Amino acid sequence: MNKFSHIGKDNKPKMVNVIDKSITKRRAVAQAIMFLGKEIVNLLNGTEIHTKKGPVFQTAIIAGVQAVKKTADLIPMCHPLPLDGIDIDIQFLDEEAIRILCTVEMEGKTGVEMEALTGASVAALTVYDMCKAISQDMIVKEICVIEKTGGKSDIKK
Template structure:
């Protein structure tokens, strides 16, 4: 039976010790799908709409990147990491929905799944915040890990 990696033998929380792990190239890709509705999509498509808070997608990308870099402050057992790269993209995938994809890369002893998931999540929350004056019917539908490579186990799920 598997054990939780962040619980010690006395059932207390612990941070995983990675000293024995090998340094490898690691990558994680996470995605958030978000329902915006036709009204908001029509305002955003073709032109980057600028709100009082700034351009919607550009601001969400910056927020997602900042979130990746602060994951260790938000998720208690995450290690501080020297990240090599963060790519965050926002795409329309139909008349009512967008996809936010966050890819995080590093060369290190621990993975970047939580960082990628945090980046996609915060970018989605930022889009919500910036568009809520138009409609509050938006839904952050699904946040998932699509890919993880470079560690003990690799994951590659279809998007």
């Protein structure tokens, strides 16, 4: 049985000690799939939805980047990290759904999966917030890591 990495011998929470780990290039990509519905997508103007609050996707990208940088403030056992790159991309999957991809990279001793997940999540929540006056039928369907490299194990989905 695997031991939880954030529980100490005394069964209390702890931050993982990475002092003896090697510095490697770390990369993680997380996605959020979001159902918007035709009503919202029909408001599309080129590649952006404009609302009274401003451009939805551009605002969501900025919010996602800010969230990545604040991950250690939001999730107690995450290390504050010297991030090298953050990229958030929003793509239409079909006439009702979008895919938000958050890619985070750095050189360090611990991974950036939580940062990528946080960025994708907050970007999706920002889209919801900016479009909720039009429809509250939106659904954030799936948030997951689809790629991770640079640690003990790599993931590619």
